[in-house]
Amino acid sequence: MSNMPTTMTTTTKAATMNESKISARKVQVFYGDKHAIKDVEIEIPPRSVTAFIGPSGCGKSTFLRCLNRMNDTIANCRVEGHISIDGENIYDPKVDPVQLRAKVGMVFQKPNPFPKSIYENVAYGPRIHGLARKKSDLDDIVSSALQKAGLWNEVKDRLDAPGTGLSGGQQQRLCIARAVAVSPEVILMDEPCSALDPIATAKVEELIHELRANYTIVIVTHSMQQAARVSQRTAMFHLGELVEENDTDKMFTNPDDQRTQDYIMGRFG
Numbered sequence: 514m515s516n517m518p519t520t521m522t523t524t525t526k527a528a529t530m531n532e533s534k535i536s537a538r539k540v541q542v543f544y545g546d547k548h549a550i551k552d553v554e555i556e557i558p559p560r561s562v563t564a565f566i567g568p569s570g571c572g573k574s575t576f577l578r579c580l581n582r583m584n585d586t587i588a589n590c591r592v593e594g595h596i597s598i599d600g601e602n603i604y605d606p607k608v609d610p611v612q613l614r615a616k617v618g619m620v621f622q623k624p625n626p627f628p629k630s631i632y633e634n635v636a637y638g639p640r641i642h643g644l645a646r647k648k649s650d651l652d653d654i655v656s657s658a659l660q661k662a663g664l665w666n667e668v669k670d671r672l673d674a675p676g677t678g679l680s681g682g683q684q685q686r687l688c689i690a691r692a693v694a695v696s697p698e699v700i701l702m703d704e705p706c707s708a709l710d711p712i713a714t715a716k717v718e719e720l721i722h723e724l725r726a727n728y729t730i731v732i733v734t735h736s737m738q739q740a741a742r743v744s745q746r747t748a749m750f751h752l753g754e755l756v757e758e759n760d761t762d763k764m765f766t767n768p769d770d771q772r773t774q775d776y777i778m779g780r781f782g
Contacts, residue, residue: 534559534699534729535580540594542575542584542753549575553594553755555748562721562730564740564761567750568781573733574703576750580731581617581701582610598699615642618692622704624684626676626691631668634676634687635659638695654694662690663720682713689720693728700724702732706739718743737777741765749773 535557542550550572557563565573575584582603584590596603603613615638627634635655638644645651655672659665664686668679676687685705692700702721706714721730721743734740740747741761748758749770757770768774775781 533557534598535731536595536597536600537576537579538595540576540579540592540596542572542579543591543593544587545589549753550579551753555755555758557729557731558746559729560725560727561746562725562732562744563746563748564744565731565733565748565750566735566737566740566776567756568776569735571750572753573748573750576755577701577703577731577733580699581614581619583614583619585610615695616697617699617701618695618697619701619703620685620688620692620705623708624681624688626679626684626687628675628677630673631659631676631679631687632672635690635694638691642695644695658690658694659687661693661724662686663716663723664690680713682709682716685709685713685717686720689717689724693724697728699729699731702730704733704735707735714739737765749776751776 533556535555537553537555540550540553541548553576565577567573578584579592579596580603584592592604598617601608627637629637632655635658636651639651639654645654656665656669659668664683667683668674668687676684679687685708689700689705706717709717718739721732724730732740732743744761746758747761747764749756749764749768749772751772756772757764757768759769764773765777768777
């Protein structure tokens with residue numbers, strides 16, 4: 514990934530870094546010859562929820578996966594431009610993608626618990642990253658992560674039961690606990706509620722609201738109502754381009770771009 518030249522002054526750059534957890538500049542993504550993401554630039558503030566909206570195939574999930582280098586796992590995918598977290602270029606050759614993904618956790622569209630016990634689902638990450646020196650430390654991490662995911666009271670008496678035996682909403686909260694257990698700074702969520710019923714969705718949305726006090730959250734959602742409920746900032750994608758990005762209230766009441774207005778009003782998508 515190439516570093517793009519910057520024209521920002523030192524003062525402006527420092528101010529931007531202070532305000533942003535994640536900074537993206539001139540980001541391009543190619544799948545072979547297909548130009549999937551075009552010149553995306555965005556600043557994502559810390560300890561807040563930023564929602565990516567837009568019609569299917571617009572590039573929002575592709576861009577989300579740039580933020581923890583998940584696109585590295587796709588053979589014909591090429592990413593160009595500059596993405597930094599806390600001012601550090603995450604595509605620098607010195608950056609270990611495995612360590613990056615501990616710092617930038619991800620929750621997927623479909624709950625994907627490991628075929629292990631509830632306890633082992635949460636303990637797996639801290640164990641491989643060496644975050645617990647003894648069993649009691651690991652127990653504390655597991656209980657804390659399950660509490661943060663709003664799941665502890667429902668599973669504390671059956672931690673040895675398989676994670677795959679939980680309901681869909683519980684499985685998704687288990688996956689959130691698994692992400693939280695390695696002490697990330699950023700949590701990416703790719704349509705985390707699209708496979709859930711309304712009650713489970715409401716619980717996950719409440720959890721997102723609570724988690725933003727301690728984490729930077731970026732969520733891709735096909736539901737504009739969900740974006741309006743959970744986020745403070747919203748970014749609109751269309752045909753691989755970032756159309757606009759602003760405070761969520763403004764985006765849904767007085768967007769700057771007609772394409773955003775048309776999408777919110779249901780004229781396409």
